Amino acid sequence: MLAAFLILVLVFFIAFFIPNYNTETDIDDEDPSKNPQMKKLWSLAQTAMRERKPLKAEKALLTILKFDEKNAAAYNRLGILYAKEKHYKEAIECFEIAQSLDNNASSMHNVGLIYLETGKYEKAAMAFSQAIDLEGDQPGRYIAYAKALEKIGERHKAAEALETAYSLNPTTVVLRHLLELYENFGDLENIELTRKRIDELQAAREAAAKEAAKPKRRLIRKSNKTAKAKTPKPSAAEAKAARQAKRNAQKTARAEAKAAKKVAKKKKII
Numbered sequence: 001m002l003a004a005f006l007i008l009v010l011v012f013f014i015a016f017f018i019p020n021y022n023t024e025t026d027i028d029d030e031d032p033s034k035n036p037q038m039k040k041l042w043s044l045a046q047t048a049m050r051e052r053k054p055l056k057a058e059k060a061l062l063t064i065l066k067f068d069e070k071n072a073a074a075y076n077r078l079g080i081l082y083a084k085e086k087h088y089k090e091a092i093e094c095f096e097i098a099q100s101l102d103n104n105a106s107s108m109h110n111v112g113l114i115y116l117e118t119g120k121y122e123k124a125a126m127a128f129s130q131a132i133d134l135e136g137d138q139p140g141r142y143i144a145y146a147k148a149l150e151k152i153g154e155r156h157k158a159a160e161a162l163e164t165a166y167s168l169n170p171t172t173v174v175l176r177h178l179l180e181l182y183e184n185f186g187d188l189e190n191i192e193l194t195r196k197r198i199d200e201l202q203a204a205r206e207a208a209a210k211e212a213a214k215p216k217r218r219l220i221r222k223s224n225k226t227a228k229a230k231t232p233k234p235s236a237a238e239a240k241a242a243r244q245a246k247r248n249a250q251k252t253a254r255a256e257a258k259a260a261k262k263v264a265k266k267k268k269i270i
Contacts, residue, residue, distance in 0.1 A: 038064065045077065054085050072102035079110060088114050105135035112144060121151035139165035143177055155185050172198050 041060050048057035061078045064071055079094030091114055099107040112127030128145035135141065142165035149158035158181055166174040175198045182190040 038067065049077075049081060054081055057081055070101050072098040072104070072107070075101065076107050076110070079107070083110065083114055083117075088118050103134065105131040105138070105141070108134065109141055109144065112148065116144065116148055116151075121148050124148040125152060125154075137168060139169040139174065142168070143174065146177065146181065150181055150184065155181070155187075159190075170201070172201055175201065 041064050045057045045060035045064070048054075048060060058078065058081060061074050061081065064074045065078070068074070075094045075098035079091045079098065082088070082091035082094060092111055095107045095111045095114070098104075099111070108127050109131040112124045112131060115121070115124035115127060125145065125148035128141060128148055132141050132145060142161045146158040146161040146165070149155075149161060159178065162174060162178045162181065166178070175194060179191065179194040179198065182194055
């Protein structure tokens with residue numbers, strides 16, 4: 001009984017009075033995003049990715065996940081890193097984990113891009129569709145979705161997706177994607193109509209640019225007139241003196257030229 005009592009006292013003492021040190025890390029797990037070391041790791045990862053040092057970036061991101069295993073942003077960034085290195089299986093796993101932790105469109109869109117890159121077009125179309133359901137106001141998502149749909153032969157749905165992208169961002173870039181789609185399917189009628197739309201949009205943009213430049217040109221002309229008006233006109237005496245100085249300079253130049261000719265002629269005779 002005494003031995004059991006002593007063991008119980010020892011356990012109580014260890015549990016409540018001896019500090020529990022973590023030899024692996026001193027990062028605050030309660031709020032790792034505000035920890036200076038975590039910020040340093042994020043900065044290190046981003047710098048390494050910009051400088052194209054994948055191993056260094058991977059190490060930093062894995063260290064972040066070691067301390068914060070539910071960091072969706074770190075999984076998403078790691079997936080981008082793996083995708084750039086063409087490690088597609090690992091990239092998809094990272095994006096799917098990020099998606100499970102934080103249901104966001106970016107992770108699902110990234111999954112779709114990898115499926116598109118690896119020729120899994122039906123899966124790509126499904127991923128892009130889910131990304132659009134989560135965030136349907138990004139034209140780039142519809143353009144990617146259209147590419148996947150085109151690959152599986154869904155021409156009309158692809159055209160609809162591109163028209164939606166154009167409604168969100170009416171640019172010639174989107175129209176050229178649409179034109180390429182119709183060209184790939186040999187749709188002559190829509191090819192002609194889309195080319196006309198591109199020309200009309202370019203003309204409208206040029207006209208708008210010229211119209212926008214008119215106030216600027218008027219402002220420049222007004223500024224020039226103001227500058228001329230502020231420049232005082234020379235008096236009659238000043239103007240006469242300037243003309244006389246000009247005539248004197250011309251006279252001196254002629255005299256110097258005449259003297260130079262005489263010297264040259266004398267040298268020839270000698």
